[in-house]
Amino acid sequence: MKLLSYVVLLLSISFSAVAEESEPAKVWLERLSVSLNKLNFSTSFVVVKNNQAQPYHWFHGVDDNGKELEILSLLNGPRRDILRKGDVVSYIEPELPPYSVSSQKISGPIPSILSGDISQLETSYDFISVGRSRILGRPAQLIRIEAKNAHRHAYWLWLDQHSSMLLKMSIVTKQGQPLEHIQFTHLDITDKPSESVLQLHETELPVLVDIPEEYQQQQLQWNVNWLPVGFKQINSNRHKISLTKQPVEFMLFSDGLVDVSIYVNASEEKQRNADFAKDGATLVLNQVNEGIEVSVVGKIPSNTAKKIADSITIKPPKVP
């Protein structure tokens, strides 16, 4: 009798595996989104970039009231923790005093869109189911999020065949050269939320910062005339860069998966050629043209960044 039940179990597993393989990539990504929102998991992963590995712990749970609790902490170096209780996300970082923002997404190494509505990526990306391999000792399905044009990088995701959880992620250039990896090293899925996330109930989160809407939507005296199709403006403001105290005018664009920041400020220098720096997949471009310093930051290829920077024009002052 026991043997029979094993056989039935094996059959059902292999049957479901066959069924899963024929499913389109979008279904896989939708299942990943559900898993990231609904499952109680505690997991570890490393971000591998610039020949360095940064280890993280990530806990997620849903309490009895259906509230999502989440902890993401960097394990090396100074403490960097992100705590989330439902709609409040708190950032604890060495650069700033702890603060909270009202949001449902934590902003960490894993793109927050993966736990959101994946269909908003469809204008700019294709979802391709590629094949199976073994990741973290589990059978995994490789799903590629490929950009429709050459202005963006591709994201490759390896998802657990059983839980649809993320097991590995790579950011790859259009030519297939890997830039950054996230490799999960441990994954525990439990029925009940773990002790560590339930402790969040007792934790008092830092004060919520209130950013007036007008601040994030200021009129600036310049235009960005070219961006890859699919990028939308998230905000535009004037602020000081915290490390250099340099006042800048700033715009943030996003296509859902990739964020691109554009900084414009007056410079003491008259002219300086474009200089690039790379942090894994994140590119920083800095150039000075006719006394105007322009910087572009984001996970985009250098050609795209250069094209964006060159497309910026200063609005002529209004005639009174």
Next chain:
Amino acid sequence: MSESKFETVSSCVDNFQHNEHTFDEIINDEHLSTTWDRYHLIGDVLRNDTPDILQLDLSQEIAKAIADEPTVLAPKTNNVFVLKLKAKVVEFAKPFGQLAIAASAAGLMVLGVQSNVSQNNETILPSQIVKTIPMAGIAEPVSLNFQQPDVASQKQAFIEQQRRFHALLSDHKQQIKLGSLTVNANKVDEQSEINSLDTNKANESNK
């Protein structure tokens, strides 16, 4: 005698000659017949044709054959000639090599002197301004009055640029954290700037 020896040797080596005369000679000459035997044994060993029992004996035979070989195949006189030749080559090559080193050193000295001379020329004409095309693409004046950016200030500029990159990166991350709240609140209002973008799709999907 030596000619017939060569014949036998070659016949043994390529296993081709079936001349009665050579066979007779080999049989009559004890030395040749043993050599012939050995060569066949060696051939058998190489082809793995030898029976197992023979193997111990065979090693001795091969050792003997190898010991005998130089007298047949490589006369000693030849070796001596090669050695002499080698010695002469070394003798000739040594002075040539030293001469080459000396010549290149002299060349370097000449170059050094020339560059010194050219530097001296510049001091003769202090007001001279030479236009050069630097890497940055903008022509910079070069003269005694003009202060060339030295290594230290270049290093300073490099550090400054690295600092700028670092600041931009951390600010980018910071702004994403703050920016995500407006997205979720669905308060994103298209600004006039965005309308100039070449994307109609972006507008549609946002509405």
